[in-house]
Every structure is written in structure tokens, then in C-alpha cells.
Amino acid sequence: MEAEVGPEEGGSPSQVLPVEPTDSRDLKVVELPLTWRLRWPWRGLGPLGGDIFYMYVANVFLYTSLKYTLPYYFSDYDGWTVYYIKVAITYVYINIVTNWLCTKCYTSFIRVTRDRPDKEEDIAIRLNAEGNDKKQLKWRFCDICEMNIPPRAHHCKVCKRCVLKRDHHCFVLGVCIGYWNQRFFFVLSFWMLVGCTLGEFFTCIYLKDNILELSGSYFDLFFPVTLYSWVCGYVSLDVVLTVSMAYLLFLGILRSINFFNVQLLVITNGKTSHEEWKHVPVRVRTGVSDNLHSVFGPFWALNFLFPAHILFQQPGDGTRWDGVSIS
Ligand SMILES: [Zn+2]
Ligand SMILES: [Zn+2]
Numbered sequence: 001m002e003a004e005v006g007p008e009e010g011g012s013p014s015q016v017l018p019v020e021p022t023d024s025r026d027l028k029v030v031e032l033p034l035t036w037r038l039r040w041p042w043r044g045l046g047p048l049g050g051d052i053f054y055m056y057v058a059n060v061f062l063y064t065s066l067k068y069t070l071p072y073y074f075s076d077y078d079g080w081t082v083y084y085i086k087v088a089i090t091y092v093y094i095n096i097v098t099n100w101l102c103t104k105c106y107t108s109f110i111r112v113t114r115d116r117p118d119k120e121e122d123i124a125i126r127l128n129a130e131g132n133d134k135k136q137l138k139w140r141f142c143d144i145c146e147m148n149i150p151p152r153a154h155h156c157k158v159c160k161r162c163v164l165k166r167d168h169h170c171f172v173l174g175v176c177i178g179y180w181n182q183r184f185f186f187v188l189s190f191w192m193l194v195g196c197t198l199g200e201f202f203t204c205i206y207l208k209d210n211i212l213e214l215s216g217s218y219f220d221l222f223f224p225v226t227l228y229s230w231v232c233g234y235v236s237l238d239v240v241l242t243v244s245m246a247y248l249l250f251l252g253i254l255r256s257i258n259f260f261n262v263q264l265l266v267i268t269n270g271k272t273s274h275e276e277w278k279h280v281p282v283r284v285r286t287g288v289s290d291n292l293h294s295v296f297g298p299f300w301a302l303n304f305l306f307p308a309h310i311l312f313q314q315p316g317d318g319t320r321w322d323g324v325s326i327s
Contacts, residue, residue: 050172054100057248061199062093064242069202072209092195095306099188100173102307108178108318109161110153135325137282150319153178154274164318167266168273172255177273179318183296186267187303189259196252203246211239223247267295270324283327290323 066086074082137151144155145162154166156176165179177185211220219225226243229235266273270284270291284291292300297312 050170050174051104053172053248054096057245057252058093058096058100058195060241060245061195061249062090064238064245065089065199065202068238068242069199069206072206073202089198092191092198095191096188096195098307099184099191102184102309103170103173103177103181103188104175106181106184106309107175108164108166108180108182109159109176110149110164135283135327137321137324137326151321152272152275152324153318165272166274168277179314182263182267183303183309183314184307186260186263186295187307189256189263190304192252193256193260196249196256200246200249200253203242203249207242207246211235211243221246267291270294281327283325284323285325286323 066089070082070085070089074085139148139150141147142149142155142162144160147162149155149162150164152165153162155162156166156169158169158171159176161176163176163178165182167177167182167185169176170185173185175181207221220229221243223243226235226240230237230240262273266276268288268291270286271282274280275282286294293315295314296303297309297314299308299312302308302312
């Protein structure tokens, strides 16, 4: 029995399979059917908190931008200019919502084909034996899921599933980020940063020119005071929404910067957040271009314009990591 590759998360530790060549055919790790995968993101209260947060921020951002802040800020511009700016803001909104949904739906949970269950272990053992190299990343056996899992897959104790190339479990989205949905998560972080920064800019100008001129006191922008004023009938619901938006957008900016930064580093270095945090001694020999290709497929930059996963698919299946080894 060989040493385990890095620390394992959740439940009992996985075992590295012994190296014994066999004649069995390849073991396939398949994606779960979409209908099955769609059930998972909506389970439990944790995911709902993140969903409410995202839906609130995205929809109130669009509503307050189109109805109040943009017409006010660009009041001196002609109608077509305001129209195109509204289209641009709507485009940011669509990118946030679509990438959020894709991150939730294209989960990276894995299961092993059951066509020849009696041969599964043998096949995984052969794959381990192929390289016959002590530095090769190994297939392991997850005691909880009771199945063989490929290198870089890990068990998530929150999702209670093994996740392909597990990066981390995102508690805001309530889903694990792994091989299939990391591309959407990274793009979502980018558009959240753009959307929150734009929204905060317009919202602050609107508040400064309207609320402050009305009351003359910054104290009125303290959210409990705004809420109390609304309850007493001094301000409208629109003011409450706009002030709450300023707070949420600021929180969104901080979170997006953090997520974007971390993902940018791990993706370009060809690693995962799990490997970085757990100090897994992984050596990546592939370059930045190959690492981006592995996550986004070809034409990686197009993912930032629209979710391009249907047109440009990732080159591998998340089970083979030829350019990655134990350092
Ligand atoms: Zn597992
Ligand atoms: Zn998870």
C-alpha cells in the first residue's frame, strides 16, 4: 500500500490502490445526467442563502440601475447613449445570472460506470500501474462513496460526494467548485466585480445627490436609520432599496476581488485551491496557456463574453493529469 497523495477531506481517509497490472479495459468517469445534477444545488438551507444573496444583488442592481441611477446620472446625454448604457448594464446582469446558474448546474460530482462493476478496481489498478512512477498521481478508493476516484478528485463532506478535480466548496453558492464548473465560477467572479463596481459607483452618486441633499446628514445612510425612516413614512421604499444596494455592492466588491484573485492564481499555475491550502506537494510542468486551456477549453477569453462551454469544450475528462506529478 502506497502513501496517500496529500491530506484527504471528509470522513475516513481514502486509500491509494496497489499497483498491479491487469488486462481490463479503461475505467470511465462520467458526468451525471443534467436532470440528476439539477437536483443537487437546491438541497439544504445553505445553498438557499447564497441563492437569495445572488438573486437579490443581481435583480436590485438591474432594477435600480435602469430605473433610477442611470437616467439620473446620464440625464444630460441623448436618448440613444442612455439606451446603449442600459444595454451594457443588462449584458453585465445576464453574464452574472448565466454564469451563476451554470456554476450551480454543471457540478463536478463523479460516479463510476457500472457496466462492469466486477472489473472496476482492476482497471483503476492498471491505470495506476501504467506510469509505474512513484511521483505519478494515483487513483484512490473513497471509503465513503465506495468507488475508485481519479487523481485530484476529493470527497466533499458538505456535498457528501466525490468531486472531480475538487477546488473548494463555495458556501455562498452552496456547491463544490471542480473540473466542470470552475470556468463558470471564475467568470462569475469577474462579472460580479465589474457589476458591483459599476453599481456602487452609480449608487453612491445617486445617494450623494438625492438623499444627502434631502437630509444633509450621512447618518441617514446608516441602514437601520434608513429602515426606521421608511417604517415611519419619511422615505420611500426605493430609498431603502438603494441604500441596501450600496452596502451589498460593497460586500460584493470585496468578495469578488478575493475570489477572482485566488482563482486567477490557481488556474494559471495549474493547481487547485485545495492543493494550495493543504500544501499538497504537487508539481505542474504545463505552462500558463495549457493550464487555461485545461479549465476553459480553446479560446478561453471567449468565456468572458458568454458561457462558451457548449462550443469550446475542455480537452480532457478530468481523470488524467499527465503534466502533473508529486514534487
Ligand atoms: Zn467520496
Ligand atoms: Zn461540496
